[in-house]
Amino acid sequence: MPSRRGAPVASRGASLRAGLIRGRVGWAALALAGASGAWAAPTPSLVWRAADGSLAHAPAGTEPPANVPLGSVWKVFVYSYLQTTGAQEPAYRCERAQRDPGDEYCCDPGESIGRDAALQRSCGAYFEPKRLAIKDADWSKFWAARQAPGWLQSLSGMQPATQVPVSGLIEALNRVPYGARLAAxxxxxxxxxxxxGLLGALGSSPRFKTWSWSDAQGERWGGAAGWLADGSPFWFGGPGTGRVALQRHADLLASAWSARGLLHAPPDAATLQAQPCVDVKFFSRYPLAAVTRDDNKPAPLGALVxxxxGAAYTFRFANGTKLSVPGQPGFQLTxxxxxPRLEARLPLEEYVARVVDREGDGRxxxxxxxLAIAARSWLKQNAATTPGADGACLDVDDDSRAQRVSPRPPTQAARAAAAFTAGLVLTGSPVRYQLDGNEPQVMGWRQAVASSRAGVGVEALLRDAFPAASLSGWNDESDCQPxxxxxxWLVEREPRWRRVLRAEDGYEPLESPPQVCLLAQGVPHADLRRGRVYVREWTSREGRVTLIHEYLHLAFRRHPNGRDEAFVERLAQQLADS
Incomplete structure (x- = not known):
């Protein structure tokens, strides 16, 4: 992080909050009537990069458009540049008295927005190259080194009116670095x-930036562009705004991708590696007496190779029952x-698929x-976190008092259920499930099966079982890792700061201490709505200055001083040494 003594980092006040039942969203509707070469398409069109590198498209029997407008997709490329170069750009602030056109897509007056939320809400002002001080030469060198199409190497082309070949746009998305792609x-x-309805049709695996457009005749067009789970880039366009086109033609996308197994496709290597890890202790309530190989000799401790x-190990329990388990990566006899004891370290979605097999039926x-969403939510709400040499993993028992986990490889149906809902959790309500029953805030499996067979979709099943909950991502910023x-430290220091703070206009003591949350990525910021501060660390002097800086945004939240970055930074430096 650059020193705040130089160019201070602004806070971003509006945090991202997405929900199945409630949520705040935004997208850019870009009206550029009269733009040369304005695109018009008579039918919806979907194009994606197949596994062999060729372009596939739907509907069958139609031709995809040759050239398409960038629309809001240009923001994806600026985001990727910032993410890959490790930029620490200032947040974008929506000034109360000087509301600029387009700010309605960014944040509320007096608040600010950071990189991730700006991409999701389509805040164009955030990604303006001039605001970010991106140099033409640096931009060109960055994309040329990644063999991106020539039009992407020109910073001046990062405008919604830029017309590009649809094949070139697919190739450009394919050239986005893995780290930036994961973050996006x-x-x-x-x-x-x-x-x-969009989740029910497409699941969570396709991730996309919406775009909207008006041609010279005032006709509205829109769609989306992004990546599938296996890393395949895609572009979609059709009549209406991006929102309307997606809702109207979600079934087209679903049928085209389902026919090729892409909605349930396993993630690419980078996405798989980025999944949280889960350490499972199997049979925690059922002690083992012995584990033998196919030659009846005792299995050695260590990896369950x-x-x-294709022979399997025989697990003999103290109560006399037996179970055959094949050797698998990540499994250990300890x-x-x-x-003996059986333990395993599993990627999150592999764990979820095994729970679906053990607690339900993927068919x-x-x-x-x-059930996959409920199991993932329960894990996040209840599992302990244990540090390790390769980072922290979630620690959970295979136990009827927790969640049962299959020791055998997941079925394809269970993998499909986990993949279709990858990364989704319920927040705002405790999550529990059981075989039977209709208790409040508990999902009954048999009742869910009956409703599913009657045509009830996953969204309605979750809404019926958990009416107070909302859907969000596993790493959604609305989740606070305290x-x-x-x-x-703030509570202990605040009394000694009061004399200095009370001498400044606009200071208001907080009624209760703020929440301080660990920031996994992005720019440190304060969430004025919920009284939260997000920081990367706070133990170094620089980290403590950052913590105080964001705290001061809360303490001066109703006064112009709270939006004066120079004032806030000067005061944070002073308090850090007091």
């Missing part, structure tokens, strides 16, 4: 959740030969998808 996919997840000819499609020691 995370930021864009709420676009799938904001429209009723696959046996020859303990001792006389008291009951809508019910299985609802830093209680940082809060305690």
């Amino acid at each position: 996919r995370q930021a864009l997840l709420p676009n799938t959740l904001r429209e009723v 696959p046996l020859a000819r 303990g001792s030969e006389k008291a 009951e499609v809508s019910a299985a998808r609802a 830093l209680p020691r940082a809060v305690a």
